[in-house]
Amino acid sequence: MTRPSPGWRDPDRAGSLRLAALFFRVGAQNELQYRLNFVVQLLQSILGVAAGLVGLAVVFAHTNNLGGWSRPQLLVVMGIFLMMNGITQAFIQPSMNLLIADIQKGTLDFPLTKPVDAQVLVSVRSVDIWQAADSLIGLIIVIVGLVQQDVAVHLVDIVSFVLLMLMGTVTIYCFWLMLASTAFWLIKTDEMQELFQGLYRTGQYPVGIYPGWLRYGITFVVPLAFAITVPAEALTGRLEHLALVGAAGLTLALLVISRLLWRKGLQRYGGASS
Amino acid sequence: MIERPAVRVQSLRKAFDVPVRQPGLKASIGALFKRETREVVAVDELNFEVGAGEVVGFLGPNGAGKTTSLKMLAGLLHPTSGTAEVLGFTPWQRQPAYLRKMALIMGNRNQLQWDLPVLDSFELVRSIYRLPRQQFTDTRDEMIALLELGALVDKPVRNLSLGERMKAEIAGALLHLPAVLFLDEPTIGLDITMQKRIRTFVAEYNRKQGATVLLTSHYMADVQALCKRVIVIDHGTVLFDGGLQRLADEFGSTKTIVARLDVADGEKLDTYGRSATNRGDGTWSIQVTRSEVAEVTGRLLAEQAVVDLTIEDPPIEDVIERVFSRGSTPA
16 A cells, blocks of 8 residues: 655645745735724733733842843743744644544545645644734833843844744744644543643743743643744843744654654544444 | 546545444543544446546435545545546646646535625636636637526625526536546536526536536436436446447336327226326326237237337336446345
C-alpha cells in the first residue's frame, strides 16, 4: 500500500503562505463588519490587563526586583504575554478548535479532499480577529515598559525582538497543532483550550522566576519561554546570541515534530462514520 | 480504442478495529491493560467498474458500506486490501493532480466556510484550486444562475436554509469542474422541489461536462431520474450490478395489473391474481406473479367489461427490498 506523499514534496507547497494570507484576509474582512465585537473584546482585554497590573503592584509592594527583572521590565514581559495571547486567540486557536471538533466528530473529510497541503488548510480555516485587541494593548504596555526602563534599546534589539516574536508565534502554533493532533488518539479533548490557557498563564512572568522543575517544564515541555520570555530578553538587554540560535533551532524542531505527529494522526484517521 | 473505465475497483476491502468492552467494572479495568478489539468489515471483496461519463447509483441499506466505499474512492480512507483506480490514480495517495479532478459532496456535511458569505467561500475555493480568474467567474456565474443562487450569495452560509445551503455546497464543490463526482446522499432532508432542482442540476452537469457520477441516495426518485445503472451492495459486497430495468425484471417477482371496469361497483375481482384491491371508481389493482401476467390479463379481458388496462412494475423500493432479503438469506 502506498502512503500519501509527504507535503513538502507537493508542488503546491509554495502557495501555503499565499493561501494562509488569503484565508486570514477574507476572514478578517468578514469579521470587521461586527464592530461591536471589537468594543466588547477591548473591554475584556482592559479588564484582563487591570487584573495583571494589580498582580504586579502586589509583587512590587514587597520588592523592587523579581528574579532580576525590574518593574518596567516585567511590564514588558506582561505586554508580550498579551501580544502573544492576542495572536494565539485570533489566528491559531479558532482553527485548532475547529480541527479538534472535526477529528472528534469524524468530519475532517473535506480539507483532505483538496489539492493543497491539508495541514495548511486546517490551520487557516478560522480567524477571530477581534481577539487581536489583546495584542494592541500588549504593544502599548510593552512601549510603556520600554520607556520606563533604564536600558537603551537599539535597532538590533528590535530586529531580534521581531524575529523572536515570529518564532514564538510558530512555536505556539506547533504546540497547539500537537495538542489538537492528540485528538486522533484521545476521545475526550474538550479541555484542551483550558489546559492551554492554564499553562499559558505561567508565561505572564519571566520563566527565570519559577523553581527549577517548573522552569524546565515551561521551557521545553511547553515552550512558552521561547515565545514570551526570550523576546522580552531582547528588549531588556539580556538576550544572549545563543538564545536566539536556540529559539530558531527549537522552532524548526517543533515544526518537524508537530508535522510528523499530525501526519501520524492523519494516517490513523478513519472517519468515525462507516 | 477501448476507453479506460473512470473507476475500477478490485477486491476492495476495509475492516475497522472496534474496541470491545465487556460490561462491568472489572472488565473495564482489565481493558485498560489489554484492549480487546473486534474486526468490523465495512467493505468486503468489492468489485466493479464505472465507465467515463456514466451515472451510477450506489444502493444499500444503512451500514452496507456505501459511504466507506465512497470515502476510499475519494481518498479519505486507506483500504485494508484490494485496489482502486479512479481516472488512473490511486485515490488514497491523494495526489494533487487527482484531487483537482474529483469532488466529494455529502448531503449532511458542510464544507463552505460557516461564517463567510457564499461568494467569499467561492473565492477561497478559487485560490485552493488555483483557478484562472476568467474560467472561475464564468463557471461561478453559470452555477449561480442554474441553481438560482443569485439572492443568496451575499449571505453567510449559516443564515441559509438547509436546501439553500446544499445548493451553495454543490456549486462550491463543482467550481473546479471535476471529472468525477462522489455524491453521498446529496438530497437528504430536502423538500421535493429542492430534490428535483438538485437532481436536474446533477444530470445537467453530467451531460455538459461528461463527468462520471457515483451517487448514493435513499430517495429512489433520485436514482430513477439520474442513474441508468445501479450497484446494490449489502454487507460490503455487490448483490446486483446492472440496469434499473433489469433489476426490476430480475427481482421484481410481481407485477400490478390496473384494470378499470365499465361498471362502477362491479363484482369483486378477488378471484384474479394473488390479491386485488378496489381503488374505487371501478378501478382495481391486482397483484400477480410475473408468470401469471398473460393468463390473468386474458381472463380479465374475456370475463370482465374492461375499459382500460395497464401493467405496472412494482415500486423500485419494493424491488430493492427484495434484493436485500435475498442477499441475506441465500435462495
